[in-house]
Amino acid sequence: MSVLKVSNLKKSYKAGFIPRTQEVLKGIDFSIEPGKITGFLGANGAGKTTTMKCILGLCEPDSGDIRYFNNQLLDRKVKSKIGFLPERPYFYEYLTGEEFLIFYGQLSTNLKKSDLKIRIKDLLTKVDLLHAKDKALRGYSKGMLQKIGFAQALIHDPDFVILDEPMSGLDPDGRYYLSELIKEVAHQEGKAVFFSSHLLPDAERLCQNLVIIKNGKVVFEGETLKLLEQVHRGFEIVFAKQEKLEKLKVEDENELQKKIDYLRSENNRIFEIKKLNMSLEEAFVNIALEKKS
Amino acid sequence: MKSVYIIAINTFREIIRDRILYGIIVFALLLISVSLALGQLTFAEQARISANFGFTGIHISAVVLAIFVGSTLVAKEIDKKTILTLLVRPLSRLQFIVGKALGLIFVISVVVGCLALVLAMVFMGLNVSVNHLFFIGLYGVLLEAMILLAYSLLFSSFTRPIMVVSCTAGVFFIGHWLNDLKFFAERSKSLVFQQFEAVIKYLIPNFEMFNWRSLVIYNESVSVGELFWASIYAISWFCILILITALIIRRKDFA
Structure with a gap:
């Protein structure tokens, strides 16, 4: 059983004054298993974010196949099982922490407002932001924004969580805290977590599986330990x-x-x-x- | 429908908490105040001048809101990447666009309503009756703003906000001059000009169809049929423009 299976994914963009086709993804293949943390590694421009956006339906791939939760295509039902935190997230700064989570919660769940408020309280406690629930997001620090972003990715209790550079820009305390949250989500709640990162020590510590891409192609897919045991x-x-x-x-x-x-x-x-x-x-x-x- | 409503409410909240809105309201209130002051300078035409300035203030506010706020409505979501966290939810791109448009229409309606209240008080002070013609005038302003907003959204689906404002302002002016354009094209010997007029009337709606602002001044009436067909005309334009926008956005990569 796989949460996600990507086969021969290709994507190119046209760029420049006289548009030239630039091939970003050159046939990506990998799969994600449930209940595990999978790291998605690669240098800048390797195609990590493009791959994630194709997976989430934010970019239309040129060719290839993406299947979710055992052979399903991306539709409303599948979307309601996926949580996403983008890189360097900007959120609606005029909303308070609680209003922000209510907004995303209403968009992705059918919970009654009273039940949603209970869920939000639990999540805010989990990410240690209950004290800031009535504060506008414009007053949040970078670390707090990352935490509330993580909470919005989990608001609808998804089975599969995609995080694009969740640790980027965080101080060591923030990185440690977020790492612990990611571990809790995967190991205690059984969700599949797929996250991209430049911070290799964090990936080494957290991920059971790794997908490494280089120049738009997967160069390693498998267990972290197996990769490290190669030498x-x-x-x-x-x-x-x-x-x-x-x-x-x-x-x-x-x-x-x-x-x-x-x-x-x-x-x-x-x-x-x-x-x-x-x-x-x-x-x-x-x-x-x-x-x- | 629930998703559209949630996006609309959030858009309403976003604009209501934005300072630009209050700048526009202050401008309109100033114009209504000027109308009162100018009215004092005339002997017989005080009501007419006050009504003219008052309705112009409300009309400009609605148009400015539709064009300027409309131009950044989607662009801001794309620039700040908030659109990414929305479109990964069980929400279609059409629902997103419709929600954004309805949110701004709601804001424009509230602003027009508040300014109309002020104008109604001015009217009562001048012993001018606030009757159904007053509300028909406001309804026309809302229909026009709704179409302009849809144009703003359409242009913002493929170009930058500054171009969106220019293009939508162009639509606004041409839309008000379509009757004059037809008049001159019929008398012109230039085939190019005649063909230009023949094409442009299908691309831009005739905004004079909703210009009922002078009715209250001259105490003229408008038939129910005219109101009905003007409403259908405006809603059709709005729906077509929103559908085209959704089609463009549907193919867009949010990289």
């Missing part, structure tokens, strides 16, 4: 020798077992054994270089 750098043993913590690196599993036996025979206490993989940042650069060469 295995041995193991690290953290142990205490006479009350002093020390680290030891070993190349392979055989050596690891030997070292463990040795350390224990010497009465050292082993605290941690870490598998050393490359970071997502390194993996991303490797993919970029691979494709260049």
